[in-house]
Amino acid sequence: MTAQAPPPAAAAERPAPARDRAAPGRRRPVRRERQGPAYIFLSPWILGVVLLTLAPMAVSLYLSFTDYNLFDPPKWVGLRNYAEMFTEDPRYWRSVGTTLLYVVVAVPLKLALALGVALLLNSMRTGKGFYRSAFYAPSLLGASMSIALVWRALFNDGGTVDELLSGVGINTGGWVADPDLAVFVVVLLTVWQFGAPMVIFLAGLQQIPTDVYEAAALDGAGRWRQFVSVTLPMLSPVLFFNLVLExxxxxxxxxxxxxxxAGKGGPADSTNFYTLYLYERGFSASHMGYASAMAWVLLLAIGAVTVVLFRTSRSWVFYANEEG
Structure with a gap:
């Protein structure tokens, strides 16, 4: 009998070729040969950002320091547009006040209504999909000019709302023509479009575990205490997200x-919002340099408000992965 050769253990333990091993202390070179197709697919987005966002912003920033009437070449005036805006234009400050009033009233009302309806839908067993779609529909339609015109007809003198209020002894003569009530017509139209934040609230409510409510009920917490101590803290990230967007x-x-x-901000500038006044100065009065300065002040103001919201959120927004 012939003896069998032992298994080639040495061959099995043979080290890998030198080209497959990285030398100690050296990194493998990053492969870049396949980044070309990625940039090709990203090129429409990159071109869109540069041509439709960054370039117009740069031009607008330049025009904010010029006197430009859309017909003649812009003339450099430095900070004159900003100085006129802050010191010589009372209508500018009225538009700021009207916009702030609208934000302070409309945003809390819209979020409160959206959260209330989301709580009702979350407790429903049947028909949730139908009502969710029905309440979301105004968010798709409310931003159109046609709906805004219908809304104006409803609140105008002799409109449906005026007739209903007159039937119970409240004679307003139409909200649209009343300087004290006209801004609330816009507020109610905005609040009516609560569908988008409602859907986000509903998604957040469905992520809260039911055992948390069961534990709170065993501790003797009622509906209101569960809402304050369980629902709001666990829903605070969603609430913060909706608050920033709105x-x-x-x-x-x-x-x-x-x-x-009707594009005039009346009556008595009661609906002369910031963007409407910006449009009037830029396109109706052909003061595009002044309008550009207004646009940049609005951008900085929104950025400042957003920063304040993020800073203050540290004290009332709680995330699931946070400790303590």
């Missing part, structure tokens, strides 16, 4: 104010 959007309100005031 605040930014409210500072930029334009279409409802334009439609309800």
């Amino acid at each position: 605040t930014i959007q409210s500072f930029q309100v334009f279409t409802p104010a334009f439609a309800i005031s």
Whole structure:
């Protein structure tokens, strides 16, 4: 009998070729040969950002330091537009006050209504999908000019709302023509579009574990205590997200104010929102340099408000992965 050769253990333990091992202390070179197709696919987005966002912003910043009437070449005037805005234009400050009033009133009302409806839908067993779609529909339609015109007709003198209020002895003569009530027509139109934050609230409510409510009930917590101590803290990130989005959007309100005031901000500048006044100075009065300065002040103001919201959120927004 012939003896069998032992298994080639040495061959099995043979080290890998030198080209497959990285030398100690050296990194493998990053492969860049396949980044070309990525940039090709990203090029439409990059071109869109540069041509439709960054370039117009740069031009607008330059025009804010010029006197430009859309027809003649812009003339450099330095900070004159900003000085006139802050010291010589009372209508500018009225537009700021009107916009702040709208933001302070509309945003809390819209979020409160959205959260209330989301709580009701979350407790429903049947028909949740239908009602969710029905309540979300105004968010899709409310931003259109046609809906804003219908809203104006409802609150005008002799409109449906005026007739209903007159039937119970409240004679307003139409909200649109009343300087004290006209801004609330825009507020109600905004609050009516609560569907988008409602859907986000509903998604957040469905992520709260039911055993948390069961534990709170065993401790003797009622519905209100569960809402304050369980629902709001666990929903605070969603609430913060909706608050930031709605605040930014409210500072930029334009279409409802334009439609309800017929583009004039009346009566008595009561609906002359910031963006509507910006449009008037830029396109109606052909002071595009002044309008550009207003746009940049609005951008800085929204940025400052957003920073304040993020800073203050540390004291009332709680995330699941936080300790303590």
